[in-house]
Amino acid sequence: MNANEIHDRIKDRFPDGIVEFKIDATVDPFIVVRPELIRDIAVFLSSDPELKFDYLMSISGMDYNDGNLGVVYHISSMEKRHRITLKVKLPKTDAQVPSVESIWKTANWHERESFDLFGIVFQGHPDMRRILLPDDWEGNPLRKDYKAQEYYHGMKVPY
Amino acid sequence: MAELRTEEMVLNMGPQHPSTHGVLRVELVVDGEVVVDAIPHIGYLHRCFEKHAEALNYQQIVPYCDRMDYLGSMNNDHAYVLGVEKLLNIQVPERVEYIRVIMAEFQRIASHLVSIGTYGLDIGAFTPFLFCFRDREMILDLFEMTCGARLLYNYMWPGGLSHDLPAGFVEKARAFIKHFRPAMKELNDLLSYNEIFVKRTANVGVLPADIAINYGASGPTLRGSGVKWDLRKCEPYSVYNKFDWDIVVGTGEMGTLGDCWDRYMVKVWEIEQSLRIIEQALDTLPEGDVQAAIPKRVRPPVGEVYVRSESPRGELAYYIVSDGSQKPYRVKGRAPSFSNLSLLPEISRGYLIADMIAIIGSVDITLGDVDR
Numbered sequence: 001m002n003a004n005e006i007h008d009r010i011k012d013r014f015p016d017g018i019v020e021f022k023i024d025a026t027v028d029p030f031i032v033v034r035p036e037l038i039r040d041i042a043v044f045l046s047s048d049p050e051l052k053f054d055y056l057m058s059i060s061g062m063d064y065n066d067g068n069l070g071v072v073y074h075i076s077s078m079e080k081r082h083r084i085t086l087k088v089k090l091p092k093t094d095a096q097v098p099s100v101e102s103i104w105k106t107a108n109w110h111e112r113e114s115f116d117l118f119g120i121v122f123q124g125h126p127d128m129r130r131i132l133l134p135d136d137w138e139g140n141p142l143r144k145d146y147k148a149q150e151y152y153h154g155m156k157v158p159y
Numbered sequence: 160m161a162e163l164r165t166e167e168m169v170l171n172m173g174p175q176h177p178s179t180h181g182v183l184r185v186e187l188v189v190d191g192e193v194v195v196d197a198i199p200h201i202g203y204l205h206r207c208f209e210k211h212a213e214a215l216n217y218q219q220i221v222p223y224c225d226r227m228d229y230l231g232s233m234n235n236d237h238a239y240v241l242g243v244e245k246l247l248n249i250q251v252p253e254r255v256e257y258i259r260v261i262m263a264e265f266q267r268i269a270s271h272l273v274s275i276g277t278y279g280l281d282i283g284a285f286t287p288f289l290f291c292f293r294d295r296e297m298i299l300d301l302f303e304m305t306c307g308a309r310l311l312y313n314y315m316w317p318g319g320l321s322h323d324l325p326a327g328f329v330e331k332a333r334a335f336i337k338h339f340r341p342a343m344k345e346l347n348d349l350l351s352y353n354e355i356f357v358k359r360t361a362n363v364g365v366l367p368a369d370i371a372i373n374y375g376a377s378g379p380t381l382r383g384s385g386v387k388w389d390l391r392k393c394e395p396y397s398v399y400n401k402f403d404w405d406i407v408v409g410t411g412e413m414g415t416l417g418d419c420w421d422r423y424m425v426k427v428w429e430i431e432q433s434l435r436i437i438e439q440a441l442d443t444l445p446e447g448d449v450q451a452a453i454p455k456r457v458r459p460p461v462g463e464v465y466v467r468s469e470s471p472r473g474e475l476a477y478y479i480v481s482d483g484s485q486k487p488y489r490v491k492g493r494a495p496s497f498s499n500l501s502l503l504p505e506i507s508r509g510y511l512i513a514d515m516i517a518i519i520g521s522v523d524i525t526l527g528d529v530d531r
Contacts, residue, residue, distance in 0.1 A: 028465055054372055057467070058493040060478050072478065074465050074493075078372065078388060085465065106375030109501040117209070132202040132530060141210050 001050070001082045003029035009051060013044055019089075030072075030085035038073075038088055039098035039124075045075065046103050052077045053084075056104035061114035062087075065144045069095045069120055075104075090120065099125040117142040165191050172515065174203050180277065181526030185503070185519070189512060197507040197515065199500055204530040212490035217243050217317055217457040220490065225311040227492055228528035230273055233259075233266035233302075234470040236315040241396060242466035242477045243317040246459035254447035255319050256398045261332070261440050262302070262314065263397075264433040268339075269298040270471035271426040274523045278423060279350050281520040282359050287350040294342055297335050304328065318453035329441055336434055343430060351427055360423060361414030364506040364518035368417065374505065375498035378473025379429065380522055383409040383422030390469040402439045404432045419521035426523070458485050472496050472523060496528035 001009075007021050010031065017040075020032035033041055045053040053075045062070035068089045076083035088097055099122035101107045111122040112131040119140035122128060129135065138149045148157045173184040182203035188196040208227060212220050224239045225232040237259050244251060276291030299309045306314045306322050314321050350356055366376070368384040381388055389406045391399040407428040409421030459481040467476045473495030482488040499522050507518055 028463060030463075056375055057474065058465070058476060058478060058491065060489070060491040062480075062489060074476075074478065078386075078393075081393070104375065105370075105373045106498050106501070109497060130202075132205040134202070141207065 006084050032087045035088040035097045042100040042103045056106040059110035061118035063144045095120045098123050192511050197504050204526045208531040222313045228525045230270040231471045233262045237263050238468035238475050240315045240317050242479045245464045251452045252447035253445045264437050265298050267433050267471045269295045278520040281516050320449040323449045360419040363514045364419045365415045366417040366506050374502040379425040380499045382425045384417035402436045404435045419517050422521040494528045496524040
């Protein structure tokens with residue numbers, strides 16, 4: 001299936017779930033969906049016999065620097081050989097989105113990474129802690145307004 | 160007696176433990192000798208690749224990609240430059256792609272040799288390790304005569320290569336292949352079908368295919384479970400579709416499908432496939448200027464790309480977002496080792512502590528790749 005057909009199929013099932021659909025030459029096609037529906041959409045995408053998205057390639061956090069954070073899901077189907085990009089946008093002040101860990105286990109570590117580096121909270125994640133940085137680190141480094149803390153356990157941080 | 164439970168104990172394996180292949184800490188919950196749970200703790204080698212990338216030009220990021228998976232530097236660069244070229248929408252001369260494939264496949268062999276050698280070392284076989292590193296040295300010599308570096312190359316640039324192949328490279332590469340094929344046979348006799356080695360690895364750490372897919376496993380870890388999936392064939396990039404070779408998968412020959420031996424053996428078989436690709440690429444190497452398409456300034460239009468590639472460890476992808484300036488807005492490295500390692504608890508439960516050594520080694524992680 002190509003991106004248009006995948007989009008239509010999601011639209012059939014979730015008529016007001018899609019915020020934006022972009023397909024043009026310079027960009028991989030992506031679909032922006034409403035964050036509170038991401039888990040339901042993921043269940044639909046992985047279980048629908050025509051779509052069968054069985055493989056979550058990657059979850060990337062984003063800071064759009066306009067007061068919004070985002071999460072980008074790259075998913076593909078090994079059987080059907082198609083792929084699509086899903087995005088959600090979240091306000092920086094209340095960055096929460098349902099976890100898709102129960103559908104694709106890959107999400108477990110990838111969501112922890114976005115939590116660690118962007119401070120996005122994934123609701124329903126079984127083990128929401130930092131993964132790459134120490135547990136007592138301050139701030140989320142990949143946010144565009146991040147300032148490194150001055151000292152970490154008496155060690156100077158900015159070098 | 161079977162249901163007699165003793166008190167559980169927590170045992171720390173690593174971060175300074177030779178079998179963890181770097182700085183990985185695994186928190187083991189054990190009941191006697193039996194592993195009840197294994198919780199990996201990572202991040203000891205985190206070098207903020209993604210944060211660095213936001214502050215650098217597109218070309219300056221290539222050396223950082225080298226350092227992500229330091230055993231597969233050529234493959235890292237290959238994926239990254241393909242992504243940048245896709246954003247820029249430029250075509251590179253065919254010779255460039257052929258040379259990139261030759262380098263990437265040599266790198267894959269070198270990486271698998273480290274993996275095979277150190278895996279034998281983990282299990283207690285010292286000699287195969289020396290054999291593997293002897294042959295890997297020859298590959299590193301080829302890299303050195305091409306670009307002057309042995310481990311971290313900065314060889315592939317967006318649009319081209321830093322150097323063309325030097326005089327005598329093709330002959331030397333062919334001589335290496337001629338020497339290497341019998342050496343692989345020797346390695347198989349010495350290690351792969353060695354009875355002690357098979358006893359330690361067969362039926363251990365069994366990974367069913369559906370769990371592998373659900374956890375986003377890729378590369379030899381996925382193929383060891385019998386899944387015929389290789390991005391070089393399933394989503395061909397570069398010029399891989401021009402060569403004749405096969406995807407190898409685990410067969411369960413020595414025990415259960417998806418056990419440690421299968422994951423190990425897929426790497427051994429893949430080396431032969433890489434040799435086939437290199438031979439064909441050397442035979443049909445086109446002429447051309449490898450620097451003709453290098454842009455003076457790399458300034459992609461606003462857009463984003465997710466480019467997948469098959470590194471020695473599995474699906475290596477870069478998600479590159481451009482805001483139209485000379486620096487990327489965001490670069491995310493999707494590291495194969497990261498997802499592969501996350502399934503460690505699934506394949507460790509119920510096995511013995513001694514088996515953990517075999518299981519961690521068989522997943523073949525590079526901690527630089529896990530932590531980025």
